[in-house]
Amino acid sequence: MLAVLLVLLVVVLIAGRWQYEGSLVTIMLTAITGLLILGGAAAVLLAAALLRAYWLAGAALVLCAVQVLWLAGSYLRAGEQPVPAGATTIRILSANLLLDNTRIAEQIGVFRESGADLLSLQEVTPEHLAVLMDGGLPSVYPYSVADPLPGFHGSAIFSKRPLADARAFDVSGFPMTTATVTVAGTAVRVVDVHVVAPLSVESVDRWRNQLADLAGMRPDGANRAAVLIGDYNATPDHAALQAMTAAGWRDAATEAGNGFALTYPAKGFPGTPLLRIDHAMVSEPLTVVSARTRDNPGSDHRMLDVVLSVPTAS
Structure with a gap:
């Protein structure tokens, strides 16, 4: 046997x-x-x-x-890296809020205390957004773009720095949000990712197509710095996600030597997450300083906390 x-x-x-x-x-x-x-x-x-x-x-x-x-x-790769000389860091916190989360007010405290420069939020409903706004989040993060929606695909980006080209856009039939933030003179494009979960026969093609679209977003030219961060509903073992690294994207957690930074389900068995489905994919010339997870009150995902260094624009 x-x-x-x-x-x-x-x-x-x-x-x-x-x-x-x-x-x-x-x-x-x-x-x-x-x-x-x-x-x-x-x-x-x-x-x-x-x-x-x-x-x-x-x-x-x-x-x-x-x-x-x-x-x-x-x-597991190189491990956490020192900030290169002449570079400036940016801290991005990604959180799937969970559609029916009743503890959004607690999350505001986590966001305030995190030291993050920018928040990338998924599953943002109109009710969630109202709690965030009424709870004083804009006093810490005065710049934002939000696309709150009923269901699973609302999103929002909050920032301490001014945002440009901030908007919702379509990725294979589902909305995501994006914005550009300038760090040390370098424009960094941020995409708040939430890929549809492949939980039905109908959603499998959508899942695959969205990941392929994200892989193709790697920017070229002078403004090539970009971060695609959020809930991918895919693990590093999936070929559809590996296609992103083949296209030139780098997985922040793997590069920081923390590829076992599991995020889902937040309280798995035995009391720890079992899968890593939340990711930050970064492009050159960004350097990954660290990538860790945080508690996420009321959510079924842990937060992803990523620190990147951005070279000063010449």
């Missing part, structure tokens, strides 16, 4: 690395492949050791080691 389970885990490993994402089932399988293999192999290892089936324990140990090495190579 244990041998059959180990064979099944190897099959899952191969299927997950194949990254066929043409259906809801395969998308979900890819999202949990790493956890499934590592947990399953560890269970087989323990059971085989107790039963003194040492050859099977050895095989399970090899599978565990392969998975750990793959995860470390894919999720």
Whole structure:
């Protein structure tokens, strides 16, 4: 029985690395492949050791080691970086507020105390926005663009710095917000991302198309600094997200050596998130200083807290 389970885990490993994402089932399988293999192999290892089936324990140990090495190579990179000489930092906090969150007033306190220069908020309803505005958020973040909507796809960007070209725009049939903030003379475009969740057959194509559109947003020319930050509803194991790095985007958490900064669900099992579906994708010439997560009162996501350095414009 244990041998059959180990064979099944190897099959899952191969299927997950194949990254066929043409259906809801395969998308979900890819999202949990790493956890499934590592947990399953560890269970087989323990059971085989107790039963003194040492050859099977050895095989399970090899599978565990392969998975750990793959995860470390894919999720952990250089680590947090010092701010380069002559650069200025910008701190961006991304938070999925949750559609039916009743603790928005508490989140205002988190935003105030975070030290963030800019907030990228998802699932912003008209009711959420009213609480944020009435609760004094504009006194700390006087510049904003908001597109509050019933349902899951309202959003807002709040900033301590003036915003330019601040607007809502369409990404494969769903709205997102964007704005440009100037840091040390460098224009940095920020896109508040919320990709549709691939939870139905109909939404799979929309999910894939939105991620492809985001991959194609990498700017060229003099104004090339950009950050696409928010809820991607995709893990680093998904081919659709990996296509973004292939297009030149850099995953802030992975680059900061914190690729296991899990964000969803905020209170998973056993009490910790299980997946990383919130990301900050950055372009040159930005440098990732740090990428961490924060508590997010009342939400099913943890906040993503990213510090970037921006070179002074010549």
